[in-house]
Amino acid sequence: MDSNNEQQFKIILGSSSVARKQILAEMGYDFTTMSADIDEKAIREEKPEDLVMVLAKAKADAILKKLQDAGTPENTTLLIAADTVVVYEGMIREKPSSKEEARQFLNDYSGGHAATVSSVLVTNLSTGFRKGDCDKVEIYFHDIPESAIDKLIEEGIVLYVAGGLIIEHPLILPYVKEVVGETDSVMGLPKALTRRLIDDVL
Template sequence: MSSAMASSIAKNSSPFKVVLGSSSPARREILADMGYEFTVMCADIDERAIRREKPEELVKALAEAKADAIKLKLHGENSAQGRDQPTILITSDQVMVSKGVIRERPKGQEEAREFIKGYSGDKAFAVNYVLVTNLSNGASKGGWDIPEIYFHHIPEDFIQNVVKEGHMTCVAGGLKLTHPSVLPFIKQLVSNYFETTTLASAITLRTANLYWTVSLQPLKQQQYRIHCSDFEISSYVA
């Protein structure tokens, strides 16, 4: 196993392997709590070098770039060890969109403060893309979830404290929306969960700010069906 990879040992064995292509502690924690065996691997790509004008295209491009980078890292190991189980790679990306402007992870305190002030008394969109790849043959499917978030007024002293502490601003959009101290300022969240159907059982992962769901259900051998929000993609990741 490469030094970039770390295993989370499951309480229950599964007929498939899952590779989580993410450095997010929240995503790792949720998968581990659910008792699934999985491997974490970071893509280590320069996300700022990948640019798209539309947020939907940006998060898709980033999730795909992460998957491509991880597949390259895994190539040598897989060639040496072979693959005795179906293996699923999950990658994703998220940005916030406020007043029509894409908000990624802030570069510093001033940008984080600007982001949070922009949310106060207004609304923003969390643009998520999740990509599921069958590493046995490289086939993949993905989809978007774009919840709309309405905010109450966010006091200046709260913004100053959050920016100074820093641990709640190191995420896409500059504000960790799931933190208990942030929740009182969220007026409403309108969202359809993203759902991906593949092999067996169910996994719920969390993005930096919100939740997304990957359901693994048994189909025919070597076939993985993708279901995204309210529509189904008829083709298979096979």
């Protein structure tokens, strides 16, 4: 897409995530945001791929309910919902429940590795057609010094992200050894997948 003037459709990003907003803006799209307000902890699935897909659907459905009162959109409007979890040694990790848990998570990643599984679900509100898919990224870490972990926990941002995992943060970036996949996927919205799904539902 060359310029925003050419965007023939509206986008609603069903997320209050700063990182997702940033990524969608980087992709050159104009959009508005709405948050879903669902109880994510009430939704359980064994497989990370199933969990993130079910959560994205639950978010999309919650927003659709809010929008239904407004009637059918006049223009083509796409709703993008997404979810990300961290997988460590086969276990699904969501946002840390405490500073202690965040510290435990970060200590685990030190000198080790984790993966993120992200889902994207795009719904064409004009036709009702929706399509979703998942993206997985592997992240390998050098040893993370205790001082860096202390600073991260003190700052608090790690308490609000899946698995307490932030790889783009200046305190963590020097200790990221290798990322197998796209950084934007780790941050919660894989660009290539999002673009493909947008094209698919239009």
